[in-house]
Amino acid sequence: MKVTQLFTEFFESEKASGIVLILCTVLSLLLANSMFQESYEAIWHYQLGHHSVEYWINDGLMTIFFLLIGLELEREIYIGELSSVKNALLPVIAAVGGMLVPAGIYMIFNYGTLTQAGAGIPMATDIAFALGVLSLLGSRVPTSLKVFLTALAVIDDLGAILVIAIFYTDNLSLLNLGIALGIMGVLFVFNRMKVNNWIPYILGGIGMWYFMLNSGIHATIAGVLLAFVIPFGDGTKKTISYSLQHFLHKPVAFVILPLFALANTAVIFGGDWVEGLTYENSIGIFLGLVLGKPIGIFLFCLLFVTLGVCKLPEDLRWKQIIGTGFLAGIGFTMSIFITLLAFKGQPEDVTISKIAILISSLVAGIIGYTFLSISLKKGNKVE
Known part of the structure; x- marks a missing residue:
């Protein structure tokens, strides 16, 4: 299978970042x-200004993370795995199953309660x-x-x-949203x-972030929208998209995400x-992440492969x-991020959810590692 250099770079930086995140989480908890x-x-x-350091990390720096995403x-x-319908279908179907089933499990336990807004928490990876x-x-x-x-x-x-944009938006200001989208239109x-000069896109992106922040929609959405107006071209090293993605990998992996982990896992384990x-x-979060994710991903993939809509790679x-x-x-970053939005003004629910x-995430990671370690044993033919 041909793998682009940028994908390899992305995978290498993300796997190293995972180790750094574990260390930051342990340090923060201690x-x-x-x-x-x-x-x-x-x-x-x-x-800092009128907001806390934690706020600037969650609403400011995390916008850069979403830009990279x-x-x-x-x-x-x-030009990647999603460039052809045939290749894209399996992970798309898996992702849909891995979002719907955990959210459904969560709602079984929380529908009609004060915590039902947390249905998006176990949907994340x-x-x-x-x-x-x-x-x-x-x-x-x-x-x-x-x-x-x-x-x-x-x-x-x-x-x-999309869940954040649709379900976790309060007090929508159409004027500010309109200005943010207007800037996006200009870009x-x-x-x-x-x-192909990156300066107008970065300046426009800052403007989008500011007006999105004041629109009621979470400001990090501006990062994703900005990504899709930055010229992709032919995807080579000379393009703005490639250069920016290459530039952002290490700051995001080794600065922004570790800062997010440090700031948001400072959880105090009280006596209760x-x-x-x-x-x-x-219970909804635990069952959604630990059972809902693998069940949803497996069943949706099995169903659509059986129907002939997509196929499992030969290896x-x-x-x-x-x-x-x-x-x-392993929900961690995105799950905690959604928790902060779902239970804004409810510190006890935020702490319990974290x-x-x-x-x-720890249980899911251990089971996943063990499961794959057994199935990928050298010379072990897995059916």
Whole structure:
């Protein structure tokens, strides 16, 4: 299978980032539950301008993360795994199953309750963590499995972005939204006129971010929209899209996502945290990520492959799809991100949800790694 250099670069940076994220999460949890608790929390609540450091990370720096996701998705659509309907269908179908089933499981436990807004939490997959765990299996992992998980996770993130835009928007300001979309329209015209200087796109992107922030729609959406008006061209190294994606990989993987992990996993385990795991919200998150993800991905893939709509790559087996489904249950970054939006102004629900996400992601990762480790054993023929 031909794999573009940029995909390889993306995979390498994401798997390394997964390891860094694990270390940052452990460090953050230790500091938040140590004698340095107050000082550590004060760092993230320190005011810069009219907002906290944590706010600028979540609403500012994470926009750059979403820009990178958008650029990767654009590349996949034009020349990658999503460029042909035949190749795109399997990860698209897997992603849909991996979003609908977990959300459905969550709603079984939370429909009609104060926490039903959290249905989007178990729908998400953390690319960095998932690929980080997959990379631990080394050269035994077939390229098609790496591509499948990456494409699935990217589409999953697009689904999460749509969920954020549609379901987690309060007090919509049509004027600010209109200005943001107007700027996007101007940048699209620049794109069609083949303006290949990155400066107007970056300046326009900052304007889009500002007006999107004030529109009521989460500002990070501006990052994805900006990605699709940046000229892709033929996708070679000389294009703005390629250069920007290449430039952003390491800052996002080793600065932005670790900062997000540090700021958002400073969870204090109070005396009643175990009891919190028995709440409907926690059960919905756990079952959604640990069981809903692999069940949804496997069943949707099996159904559509059986119907002849798409086909399984020759070097993959169904057990490996199940194992990948468990890895997709590592929600972490996107799940925590959606938690912050779903339970805004409900700190107790945010804390309980974060603990449930951390435990669920850990369990899903361990099961996924074990499952794939067995199915990918050298010389082990998997049916």
